[in-house]
Structures are given as C-alpha cells and as structure tokens.
Amino acid sequence: MNIANIDLNLLKTFEALHDESSASRAALRLGVTQSAISAGLRRLREVYDDQLFVRTGRGLAPTLRANQLKPVISEALDRCRQSLAMVNPDNQQYQGRSVVLGLSDDFEIAYGRRLIAEIAQRAPRLRVIFRQTHSQIVAGALLDRTLDLAITAGGFAHSRLSRQVLGEGDYRCLVDSDQPEISLDEFVAREHVLVSSGGFIGITDEGLAAHGLSRQVCASTSHFAALPFLLKGSQAVATIPGHAAQAIADMTGLRVLRCPLALPRYPVELGWRTQAQLDPVVLKVREAIVASFI
Numbered sequence: 230m231n232i233a234n235i236d237l238n239l240l241k242t243f244e245a246l247h248d249e250s251s252a253s254r255a256a257l258r259l260g261v262t263q264s265a266i267s268a269g270l271r272r273l274r275e276v277y278d279d280q281l282f283v284r285t286g287r288g289l290a291p292t293l294r295a296n297q298l299k300p301v302i303s304e305a306l307d308r309c310r311q312s313l314a315m316v317n318p319d320n321q322q323y324q325g326r327s328v329v330l331g332l333s334d335d336f337e338i339a340y341g342r343r344l345i346a347e348i349a350q351r352a353p354r355l356r357v358i359f360r361q362t363h364s365q366i367v368a369g370a371l372l373d374r375t376l377d378l379a380i381t382a383g384g385f386a387h388s389r390l391s392r393q394v395l396g397e398g399d400y401r402c403l404v405d406s407d408q409p410e411i412s413l414d415e416f417v418a419r420e421h422v423l424v425s426s427g428g429f430i431g432i433t434d435e436g437l438a439a440h441g442l443s444r445q446v447c448a449s450t451s452h453f454a455a456l457p458f459l460l461k462g463s464q465a466v467a468t469i470p471g472h473a474a475q476a477i478a479d480m481t482g483l484r485v486l487r488c489p490l491a492l493p494r495y496p497v498e499l500g501w502r503t504q505a506q507l508d509p510v511v512l513k514v515r516e517a518i519v520a521s522f523i
Contacts, residue, residue: 235276236272238269239269239272239273239276240302240305240306241259241306242255242259242266242269242270242273243273243281243295243298243299243302244299244302244303244306245258245259245266246266246270246281246282246289247282247291247295247299250287250288250289250290250291251288251289252266252267252270252289253266270282277294277298279292279294279295280292281294281295281298282295299373299374300372300373300374303374304374304504307505307508310326310508310510326352326355326356326510327355327356327357327358328348328355328356328357328358328377328378328510328511328514329358329360329375329376329377329378330344330357330358330359330360330376330377330378330379330380330514330518331360331361331362331367331370331371331375331376331378331379331380331381332359332360332361332362332379332380332381333361333362333363333381333453334361334452334453334454335424335453335469335470335472335473336380336472336473336497337359338453338454338473338476338477339470339472339473339475339476340380340472340521340522341359343521344357344517344518344521345357347517347518347520347521348513348514348517350517351513351514351516351517352510352513352514352517355510355513355514357514360375360376362376362379362381363381363384363426364381364382364383364384365384365426366384367379367381367384367385367500368384368385368386368387368390368500371385371390371500371501371502372387372389372390372502374502377501377502377505377511377514378499378500378501378505378511378514378515378518379499379500379501380395380497380498380499380500380518381497381498381500382398382495382496382497382498383495383496383498384498384500385498385500389502389503389504390500390501390502390503391500391501391502391503391506392498392499392500392501393498393499393500393515393519394496394497394498394499395497395498395499395518395519395522396496396497396522397494397495397496397497398470398471398472398494398495398496398497399470399471399492399494399495400432400433400468400469400470400471400488400492401468401469401470401471401474401475401485401486401487401488402416402466402467402468402474402485402486402487402488402489403456403460403466403467403468403469403474403477403478403483403484403485403486404460404464404465404466404467404483404484404486405460405461405462405463405464405483405484406464406484407484408484408486409486410486410487410489411466411486411487411489412489413489413490415489416444416466416488416489416490417437417442417443417444419444419445419464419465419466420445420446420447420463420464420465420466421433421444421445421446421447421465421466421467421468422446422447422448422449422450422456422459422460422465422466422467423446423448423449423450423467424449424450424451424452424453424456424467424469425449425451426451428449428451429449431468432468432492432493433468433490433492436490436491436492437490440490447465448465453469453473453477456469456477456483457477457480457481457483460483461481461483468488468490468492471485497522499515499518499519501515
C-alpha cells in the first residue's frame with residue numbers, strides 16, 4: 230500500500246476509535262458524523278487487512294493487530310502535533326488536546342484538584358485525563374502510549390523512560406475516632422481495612438511480620454476513595470500513604486494518627502517517555518505537576 234493513496238485523516242479516526250471504543254464517541258471527539266467514522270473504519274480495514282475493531286457488548290474492542298498499530302500511529306500523530314507546536318511555540322490554543330496522566334487514586338485524591346488548577350494556568354482548555362496505574366505496570370503503560378505521564382512510587386527503571394523525584398511519602402493511620410494516638414498493641418488488636426490491588430498482603434503486614442506480629446484484616450479494597458464509607462462508624466484502622474490520609478480526613482472528618490509501626494518512606498516520582506519531552510504540551514503539564522508538589 231502506497232502512502233500517497235491514503236488519507237492521513239484515517240490515522241486520527243483509528244486513534245479516536247482505539248481510545249474511545251465507540252464509533253459514536255469517536256465521532257463526537259473528532260467533530261464528524263458517525264457515518265464518516267464508519268466509512269473511515271471500512272477504509273482502515275482495507276488498508277491494514279484486518280478487522281481492527283470488533284463489536285462486543287461493551288462497544289468496540291481492538292484486535293491484536295490494532296493494539297500493535299496503536300503505539301506506532303500515536304507516535305506518528307504526536308510528531309505531527311509537535312511539528313505544529315514548533316511553528317508557533319507560544320500558541321495558547323489547547324482546545325481539543327489532551328494529556329493522559331497515570332496515577333493511583335491516593336494521588337488523585339490528594340493532588341487532583343491542585344493539578345487541574347496548575348495545568349489550567351499553563352495550558353488553558355487542555356483536558357487532563359486521570360488514568361489509574363501503579364508502579365508494577367506503569368512502565369509498560371508509558372511505553373505503549375496508554376499514558377503520557379505518570380506519578381507513582383517508582384517503576385520507571387527503563388532506558389526509554391525519564392523520571393524526576395517529586396518528593397517522599399510516608400504512612401499514617403486513618404480512623405473514625407477522636408483519640409490523639411494509637412499504641413502498637415492497640416494497632417494489632419484492632420481490625421484493619423487493607424487497600425491493595427491484590428487484596429491479601431500490604432506493607433503493614435510485612436512490617437508486622439518483621440516483629441513477629443500479624444493483624445486481622447476485616448476487608449480489603451483496591452480504592453482509597455472507598456475508605457470513608459468503610460471506616461465511618463467502625464473501630465477499624467487503615468494504614469495508607471500520608472497524603473491520602475490527610476486529604477480524606479480533611480473532607481470526611483476521619484482522624485489521621487501517627488502509625489505506631491515504623492514503615493519505610495518511599496520516593497514519589499514523575500515519569501515519562503524520554504522522547505515525549507519534545508512535545509511542548511507535555512512539558513507544560515510536567516511543569517504543572519512539579520509545581521503541585523512543591
């Protein structure tokens with residue numbers, strides 16, 4: 230297939246379909262009719278000799294070939310966007326552009342509102358998309374262009390990724406109580422709510438095991454945002470990153486206590502594809518993120 234015979238707008242159609250998993254949403258995103266998206270998809274299928282997207286009960290699902298094509302096509306479109314920014318680097322028109330920021334919901338709870346304000350100040354009308362990630366999967370998500378930037382506790386050790394330390398985190402206890410502190414004995418005696426993607430073991434269990442102790446976990450969740458509903462009216466305790474504990478307490482009336490168990494501090498890092506630093510929009514968002522953590 231010769232590129233001279235291909236309408237390059239088809240690549241925008243492909244990107245929108247892959248991101249939105251829906252022809253109607255892709256049409257809204259690109260400001261065209263749904264029939265135009267359907268016609269574009271038919272042409273894409275001819276060009277790449279593959280179905281690319283198949284209909285499921287939840288919309289359009291990409292095929293293996295589509296997932297292989299996505300990072301290549303997105304990189305090509307990003308280069309085009311970068312070339313336009315180079316022509317007019319002071320352009321303040323960000324309508325229609327978006328940056329995908331990966332982070333776990335503890336960072337979203339604690340810093341989300343501040344990030345929105347800082348980004349809006351530097352890039353008005355740019356849309357920031359918060360997408361859940363964590364240190365075990367973040368490198369792959371950045372490399373396959375599911376994310377543009379990410380904030381996690383590490384996970385950026387790859388030759389094609391760059392990183393910057395934003396700060397250092399600690400762990401605190403979140404309870405529904407007026408007591409000023411909690412002893413280690415009481416900490417062990419209480420029931421615990423665990424926040425974990427796996428649901429079984431957390432850093433608190435590792436810390437207790439080092440002292441020959443264990444705890445009783447009454448419930449486990451993968452979302453920090455659920456904690457106010459799980460803790461309110463109970464005697465349970467949740468041991469979570471300090472930034473999230475404070476943000477949740479400020480909004481809900483729960484209390485933050487010093488953790489009686491010595492747990493290691495951890496680095497909070499910002500990571501991105503090294504190549505992405507050529508994009509002035511991504512650079513502006515990076516600057517906003519750094520300012521949010523100062």
